[in-house]
Amino acid sequence: MTSEPLSFPRQYARTQRFSLGAPRTFTVAPDGERVIFLRSRNGTDRANALWVLDLPEGTERVVADPATVLSGAREHLSEAERARRERSRESGTGVVDYATDAAAELAAFTLSGRLFVGELRAGTVRELPAPGPVLDPRPSPDGRYVAYVSAGALRVTRADGADAGDGAANGSALVGPETDTVTYGLAEFIAAEEMGRSRGFWWAPASDRLLVARADDAPVHRWWISDPAQPERTPQRAAYPRAGTANAEVGLWVVGLDGSRVEVVWDRERYPYLARVHWSAAGAPLLLVQTRDQRSQAYLALDPDNGSTRMVHAEDGEPWLELFxxxxxxxxxxxxxxxxxxxxxxxxxxxxxxxxxxxxxxxxxxxxxxxxxxxxxxxxxxxxxxxxxxxxxxxxxxxxxxxISQEVGVHRAVRSGPVTVLVSAVPEAPGTRVRVLRDGAPVAEVSSYAERPVLAPRVTLTEGGTRRVPCAVLLPSDPSPHQGLLPVLLDPYGGPHGQRVQAAHNAYLTSQWFADQGFAVVVADGRGTPGRSPAWEKAIHQDLTVTLDDQIDALHGLAERFPLDLSRVAIRGWSYGGYLAALAVLRRPDVFHAAVAGAPVTDWRLYDTHYTERYLGDPAKSPEAYEANSLVTDDGLSGAAEPHRPLMLVHGFADDNVVVGHSLRLSSALLAAGRPHEVLPLTGVTHMAAQEEVAENLLLLQVDFLRRALGLGER
Known part of the structure; x- marks a missing residue:
């Protein structure tokens, strides 16, 4: 008896998009002797372990395996840790993050909210006593202490676990907590979700004090995230700074191990956003702060002895300044x-x-x-x-x-001294290849245990339309010689910070699966997407609908070279891509004949401050921009055209980023306007939709809907 071959949707779900078993999160020791990284044991194991690659031998060894460290106990996460992982889109378990001292001799990490350190040369692990649950532990540069956050307070303990009686550095709180709205040492929601700042404290190079962010979200509006499928559960109360409303109040303190505290002073009224913090031996602590409208920012050098700051550089730019x-x-x-x-x-x-x-x-x-x-x-x-x-x-x-990177592909790197870890994804091979270079010459590779996909993309990278929009076109793997023109599925993200057209094999696995269901799949990165030019990114200022214009421009341009049936065009997307998909069938039913909109932003007044105000401005000052770009306002719905096209809305009830109210409000408005549509609610699912059964069935349900909507029958 032979087992049934694994389907792509099942494999895609079990492997968490083929990320399991792949090495990640690299650190290079300054002495060039070690590369530290995370990796699970195989391509379906969700639990990451902490590994070390010893150089120059090129041998790998496990330092911390969650199964061993926790003695097989089940992992339990606090709500604060779940929120941190949601902000970073982390769907794995086990050791999902770590930090090292300056020499990369000691690593600190958490498991089930407990604090652990690993000695990276010896390969030993010990638990440190700490009031839990512990968040974001980080060793001091000299490796003597570990700082961490617990219950809104920043705490420091000795890395050797001993209580030497040296003041505050014995596990007691250096600063906080004050009230249940104040946290010390954590990035507030808007910094973690939109600014790319996931940290809230930074060690001094001398290991004698820290810079600690204080965030008070008392001014932020409260929302309730509930699961209607579990009516007996109390809804989760969440502070969400939607466009035009108050953000958390963020300050910064210099906190000494001796218990001393100095408040950092800058013009917080003018520059309320603390976007970046850098503290190294090369200079004074460096802050990057932004105005609320993100058109001005200041680079400030800090005197940690008295908390004063001086301007190093200032920038102004229209329509906004990016963070990098x-x-x-x-x-x-x-x-x-x-x-x-x-x-x-x-x-x-x-x-x-x-x-x-x-x-x-x-x-x-x-x-x-x-x-x-x-x-x-x-x-x-x-x-x-x-x-x-x-x-x-x-x-x-x-x-x-x-x-440094030579092959066609998408490459990134981590370097310290003469050793560089080069991580490469290429079109011809699945997954990523991780090479270790010393003075530019390869000396080792880090193994990947990720599964090999059961399909391979048949992709053409090109440009489409009058604007030369970067595109990827995928056709069925087994084309029929008599197939003629193919129904089209646009598969974009299509918005800021989301490049989908990548010269990498795994970037197109899902798109190829849809192509193998009988579609010609088009992925297009129009204006607003990164990687081309500042003008390309900023062309969407106060008019997000140009992203739809570019999808249409690319589609029509590609139809001149590929077998695209423009009488049968569908579009699918998630998050911004979901907004784009819904926008497509409502505004341009002459082009699009069906859409699947997953977790779409439908009313931009319900989305967060830093992101939305960057593109559309303050809703009190530019209400017309919000009206024109939203789908549920009077202007948005009045822009909807005939004929009515099939639309499926998909949304997770536990989504705290794009809350389910977006889809429910659009559904209500469509119903009131007499426009038929389908709604697929996902109970207990967040913005990631990482659960195996959800990820698998979402693909199957989408292709079933699209084939029905386009009149294609079964395949």
């Missing part, structure tokens, strides 16, 4: 390193001098050394040739640039 990974920071010789939009390009600047030009579109700073800056970048507007979907790693200094 790894920036700002100090170079080893004390110069300000930042990314800036100048002359139509996104460039790397060190001090007052830009080191790159329009040939590169720099996306992140990866590392800064005495000799160079390591960056991630795409081809810029004046590149010799387009590199659709590619991201590469470059060394940049005053003498020029050198590309």
């Amino acid at each position: 990974a790894g920036a700002p920071c100090w170079s080893p010789d004390g110069q300000l390193v930042r990314l800036v939009d100048e002359g139509g390009a996104r460039v790397l600047a060190v001090g007052d001098r830009p080191l790159t030009g329009p040939q590169l579109h720099v996306r992140a700073i990866l590392d800064v050394s005495e000799d160079d800056v390591l960056v991630a970048a795409s081809a810029g507007a004046e590149a010799a040739a387009p590199e659709t979907g590619e991201v590469h790693v470059y060394r940049v200094n005053e003498w020029g640039t050198e590309r």
Whole structure:
């Protein structure tokens, strides 16, 4: 008896989008002897373990296995930890994050809210006594202490577990708690969800004090997240700063291990957003603060002795200023390193001098050394040739640039000293390849245990339409010689911070599965998506509907070269892609004939401050922008056209990012307007929809709906 082959939807769900078993979260020891990383035991194991790759031998060993450390006990998470994981879109279990001391000799992590440290050379693990549940533990640079957050307070304990009687550094609270609305040492919702700042405290290089963020969300409106399928459960009360309303009040304190406290002073009235904090031995603590409208920001150097700040650099920009990974920071010789939009390009600047030009579109700073800056970048507007979907790693200094990654693909890197970990995803092979380089030469590879997908994408990377929109086109793996034109499925994200067109194999697995159901699938990254130019990203200012225009432009352009049946066009998407899908059938039913909208933002007045106000402004000052871009307002629905097209709304009731009220309000408005539609509620599901049975059946239900809606019958 032979077992039935595993279907793609089942494999996709069991492997959590083929992420399980893949190595991730790398740290390179400064002495070049160790690479620390996380990885689960196989391609269906959700529990990550902490691993070390020893160099130069190239041998891997486990430091902390959750099954061993917890003695097989089931993992339990606090609500605060669940919220942190939701903000970072973390769906794994076990050791999902860790931090090391400066020498990468000691790692700190949590399991079930308990505090553990691992000695990375010896491979030993011990639990430290701590009032739980523990959040975000981080060793001091010298490895003597571990700071962590518990119950809204920042605490510090000795890394060796001993109580030496040295003041506050014995597990007691250094600062907080005050009230149930105040936390110390955690990133507030808006920083973690939209600014890319997941941390709330930073050690001094001398290990004698910390910078600690204080967040008070008392001014923030409260919402209730409930599960109607469990009416006996009390709804969860959540502070959610929707557009035009109050944010959490955020401050910063210098807290000494001796219990001393100094408040950091800056113009918080003008610059309420604490976007970045950097503290290294190369200079004073560095803050990046923003105005509420995100059109001005200040780089501030802090005197930790008295809390005063001085302006290092100021920027103003229209219609907004972006935030970037790894920036700002100090170079080893004390110069300000930042990314800036100048002359139509996104460039790397060190001090007052830009080191790159329009040939590169720099996306992140990866590392800064005495000799160079390591960056991630795409081809810029004046590149010799387009590199659709590619991201590469470059060394940049005053003498020029050198590309480290060579293959067509999407590459990122982590570096310390002479050792670089290069993580590469390429179109020809599934998963990622992780190579360890020393002085540019390969010395080892980190193994991946991720499963091999049961299908392979048949993808063409190209550009479509008059605007040369970056596109990927996928056709069925087993095309019929008599198939003729194919029904079309657009499969975009299509909005800010969400690049879907990538030169990488696994990026198109789901799209290929839909193609194998008889569709020509188009993935298009129109205006507003990252990776092309500042002007491309900012063209959506106060008009998000141009993202739909670009989907149509790309579709019609591609129809001249691919077998696309423009009389049968559907669109599916999640989050911003869900908004785009619903917008498509409501505004342009002449082009789109069916849509699946997952977790869509339907009324932008219900979405959060930092994201929404960046693109649409203050709703009190530009209400017309909110009316024109939303789907449930009078203007939004009056823009809906005939004929009525089939629309499926999918939403998780536990979603605290795009709350289910978005879909319910749109459903109510559609019903009132007499527009038929379907609603698929997901009980207990958040914005990630990570549960295995949900992920699998969502694919099956979507393809069933789309085939019915387009009159395609069964396949």
